[in-house]
Amino acid sequence: xxxxxxxxxxxxxxxxxxxxRDALDVISGKWKILIIISIMSGNKRFREIxxxxxKISSKVLAKELKDLEEHQLIKRRxxxxxxxxxxxxxxxxxxxxxxxxxxLHNWGANHRKKILEK
Amino acid sequence: xxxxxxxxxxxxxxxxxxxxRDALDVISGKWKILIIISIMSGNKRFREIxxxxxKISSKVLAKELKDLEEHQLIKRRxxxxxxxxxxxxxxxxxxxxxxxxxxLHNWGANHRKKILEK
DNA sequence: GCAACTGCTTACATTTAGGTAACTGCTTAC
DNA sequence: GTAAGCAGTTACCTAAATGTAAGCAGTTGC
Numbered sequence: 497x498x499x500x501x502x503x504x505x506x507x508x509x510x511x512x513x514x515x516x517r518d519a520l521d522v523i524s525g526k527w528k529i530l531i532i533i534s535i536m537s538g539n540k541r542f543r544e545i546x547x548x549x550x551k552i553s554s555k556v557l558a559k560e561l562k563d564l565e566e567h568q569l570i571k572r573r574x575x576x577x578x579x580x581x582x583x584x585x586x587x588x589x590x591x592x593x594x595x596x597x598x599x600l601h602n603w604g605a606n607h608r609k610k611i612l613e614k
Numbered sequence: 615x616x617x618x619x620x621x622x623x624x625x626x627x628x629x630x631x632x633x634x635r636d637a638l639d640v641i642s643g644k645w646k647i648l649i650i651i652s653i654m655s656g657n658k659r660f661r662e663i664x665x666x667x668x669k670i671s672s673k674v675l676a677k678e679l680k681d682l683e684e685h686q687l688i689k690r691r692x693x694x695x696x697x698x699x700x701x702x703x704x705x706x707x708x709x710x711x712x713x714x715x716x717x718l719h720n721w722g723a724n725h726r727k728k729i730l731e732k
Numbered sequence: 733g734c735a736a737c738t739g740c741t742t743a744c745a746t747t748t749a750g751g752t753a754a755c756t757g758c759t760t761a762c
Numbered sequence: 763g764t765a766a767g768c769a770g771t772t773a774c775c776t777a778a779a780t781g782t783a784a785g786c787a788g789t790t791g792c
């Protein structure tokens with residue numbers, strides 16, 4: 497099989513890696529993309545998000561939500577009614593990840609098909 | 615912000631998650647995509663790949679290469695010359711990941727720009 | 733007045749990934 | 763003959779991620 501980037505110098509290869517790593521640093525991990533999908537799908541409340549993702553624990557969810565908020569991928573709003581109501585929503589910025597998620601979804605579907613065919 | 619998948623039922627949301635997870639199970643981790651990029655860029659020999667990826671160790675590289683081979687993303691060939699020569703190359707299948715990698719790269723570049731702007 | 737829901741936090745344990753360094757058997761170059 | 767390269771393996775260790783379980787302060791419903 498021919499190489500994909502035949503023209504690439506070592507530095508170009510390295511630059512490509514570092515850039516991809518920048519992305520992975522933010523969105524990799526077992527849960528982040530799943531949480532983003534859940535919120536993009538309209539789940540807003542903590543327990544709602546928690547129930548939508550199989551096997552996630554409150555602890556992990558709380559931590560990941562903080563991470564995502566720090567990276568401005570989601571917004572946390574507290575409405576001081578009683579009882580206190582908390583809502584997580586998608587930011588504009590998280591929509592820049594749409595294509596990444598779409599491609600991951602396409603590839604996942606394709607890969608599953610491949611596995612089952614064997 | 616409006617939700618991205620407003621029409622989606624709980625089951626659709628779940629299906630989307632599971633499919634994306636299938637993809638992540640194969641390609642997530644600190645090193646896999648970087649190794650794929652290295653091999654796609656034309657690096658073939660173990661030491662060559664090792665040198666192309668900053669801070670990776672032989673142990674981790676060996677393990678990840680086995681994983682990638684199992685998933686048929688790369689091909690390992692042993693030429694029984696003396697000394698033994700081993701070559702890792704990209705399979706056709708790994709090219710189905712091209713778009714995923716491209717989108718990760720785009721997003722990483724964009725994200726870096728965003729961070730620096732602040 | 734008791735169970736159940738909310739949005740979490742805490743303590744503790746285990747699992748997994750990853751790092752470090754040494755070492756192997758073989759070969760070539762000086 | 764000795765250093766250095768090749769393609770790894772092995773043993774040991776640390777750190778990070780994740781799991782488990784319980785609890786809390788407040789509210790609602792029966």
